[in-house]
Amino acid sequence: MDISDDCLADERVVLEPAGPSNVALLIEWTLDPVAQGPYKRVPDMTRQELRELFLDSPDGWYFLIRRAADGEPLGRFYYRAYRFDPGSDAVDWELNIFIADPEERGKGYGSAVQKLALDHLLALPGKRSVFATTFASNRAERRALAKVGFREVGCLPHPYYAVKLPPEGSILYVVERPAVTVVNVDIHPLSRQQAEESATWRYDPPYDLYDLQPEHIPLLVDPANRYCAVCDESGQLVGTCCFGAEARVAGGDYLEGEPAVLDVGVSMHPGRVGRGLGTGFVASILEFAQETFAPETLRVTIAEFNRRSQRTFQRLGFAETSRFTRNSDGLVFVQLEREAQAPE
Numbered sequence: 305m306d307i308s309d310d311c312l313a314d315e316r317v318v319l320e321p322a323g324p325s326n327v328a329l330l331i332e333w334t335l336d337p338v339a340q341g342p343y344k345r346v347p348d349m350t351r352q353e354l355r356e357l358f359l360d361s362p363d364g365w366y367f368l369i370r371r372a373a374d375g376e377p378l379g380r381f382y383y384r385a386y387r388f389d390p391g392s393d394a395v396d397w398e399l400n401i402f403i404a405d406p407e408e409r410g411k412g413y414g415s416a417v418q419k420l421a422l423d424h425l426l427a428l429p430g431k432r433s434v435f436a437t438t439f440a441s442n443r444a445e446r447r448a449l450a451k452v453g454f455r456e457v458g459c460l461p462h463p464y465y466a467v468k469l470p471p472e473g474s475i476l477y478v479v480e481r482p483a484v485t486v487v488n489v490d491i492h493p494l495s496r497q498q499a500e501e502s503a504t505w506r507y508d509p510p511y512d513l514y515d516l517q518p519e520h521i522p523l524l525v526d527p528a529n530r531y532c533a534v535c536d537e538s539g540q541l542v543g544t545c546c547f548g549a550e551a552r553v554a555g556g557d558y559l560e561g562e563p564a565v566l567d568v569g570v571s572m573h574p575g576r577v578g579r580g581l582g583t584g585f586v587a588s589i590l591e592f593a594q595e596t597f598a599p600e601t602l603r604v605t606i607a608e609f610n611r612r613s614q615r616t617f618q619r620l621g622f623a624e625t626s627r628f629t630r631n632s633d634g635l636v637f638v639q640l641e642r643e644a645q646a647p648e
Contacts, residue, residue, distance in 0.1 A: 312424055315372055316416040319381060322358040322366040330358055330368060330380050339379075339404035343442040345471065369403070369417055379403040381417050383425060383434075388464055394432035396465070397425045410444065419452040422479060427618035435465055435478045449477040487584040491545065491592045494531040498541050499524040507574050510609055513635075514571060523550075534589065543572040545589045547597060553605045553637050555630040566599035566644070582616045590620065599644045608636040 312319040322330055331354045333339035337346050349357070358366040364384040371378055381401045388396055401417055403409045418436075425434050437460060438445040450456065454477035460469055462476050494502075502524070503516040516524075524531045529550045534543040551569030552558050558567070570589055572582065590602060604622060606613045614624075622640035629636050 312367075312420050313372060314416065314420050317378070317413055317420060318370040318372050318375075319367040319417065319420065320370055322368065324359075326368040326377075327355055327358050329377060330366065331355060333380055333402075333404045336404070338406070339402065341402050341406070341409070343439045343445065344402050369401070369413065371413070378405065378408055378413055379417075381421070383421055386465075386467070388466055389432075392432075393430060395428075395430055396432050397434045398467070399434060399436045414445070415448045415451050418448060418454075422452055422454075423615060426479070426481070427615040429618065429621055429623060431481055433478050433480045435476060437467065437470065437474045437476055439470070440473045440475050446475060446477075454479050487581075487588050488537055489542070489585070489588045490535045490537075490539075491532050491589065492535075493527065494524055494533045494544060496521065496525050498533045498544075499531070501541055502544050502571070505571075505574050507577070511577075513607060532592075534585070541573065542576060543570065543585060543589075545570045545592075547593060551605065553630060554632065555628050556605055556637060556639060557626060557628065564600035565603050565641075566593060566597050566601070567603050567605065568593055569604070578612075582612070583619050586616055587620055594644050601641055602644050603639060603641045605637050605639050608638050614638060614640065 311321070320326060331351050334354055335346055335351070340346055347354070357364070361384075363386075364382050366380070366382040369378040369381050370376060379402050381399075384398045384400070386396045386398060387393065399418060399421055401414055403413055422434055425431060434454075436449055436454060438449065440446075440459070446456070457465075457476040457478050460467070460474045460476055465476055465478075499521045500518075503518055503521055505516065506512065507514055523529060524544075530547045531550065532545050532547075533541055534545060536542050546569040548567055551567035568589065570586055572585055576585075593599070593602065602622075603625075604617055606617070608627070617640050621642040623642065624638055625641050626639045627636060628639075
């Protein structure tokens, strides 16, 4: 199926934002006790009230769940923003889901939706947590929440999560904002031996875009290009980084004479990718950049398909500022920025 830029999607499900083309189906399901299932309740709302809620809610985002393989509608999903702490702007996001067709329940679509939304929300700036509630008797939902990483907190009511109490005993599940730990690494100018080693790294497609070749070695070791090695405590090369013009991509809007904006490029050893090490790795490089170059703003340019890297930088406070297409191959790139933080 064709997927618009507004959708969230993975290989199993697509979350299509509520809109004029699907709102009637969302309303129909919401008012249908069979679609709501045994653990949801039909709300006491009119069709017009539901339409306004789905299309115009100021703090809730509603979606039609579709199966990715064929676009078949499966159910309804939303996430809603709460600010329980009056002294903070931090957001706690609530998730809510139902699969409308009883024959499609228990096939893993619900877990896929929750994981997709959880990854998206944890990458947003300003969040404190993501939470969900479910009836204590809903064993399947409780297993699904635990499977995607939610922690069972206990029974409602809860002193912090002051949500409207459901009619039956319910359990609260929470994923809190992950703490970012700067890992202990040594960052120094890249030697020829290290450049030769990094040129042998090979990534699985489509990340093979980042593979280096032997002809890149002179560029990597030229001090003017500011390439650095990132080594662990044992001295092993675990990644590389660069700063300035070499971190840019042809076709982007990089204004000349921007000394206050520092472009950053990072590369992690392929054997360490996908193991949950990226956030600490990048945080260490950003700390080095701030201490070494004292920029006002940090900027990174990432291929649009590389959602994994985008989420890592978003967890560290970066936000998208623009997109562009590289003329040489038609690849789309995303630029993200954040204000640099003064070293403590």
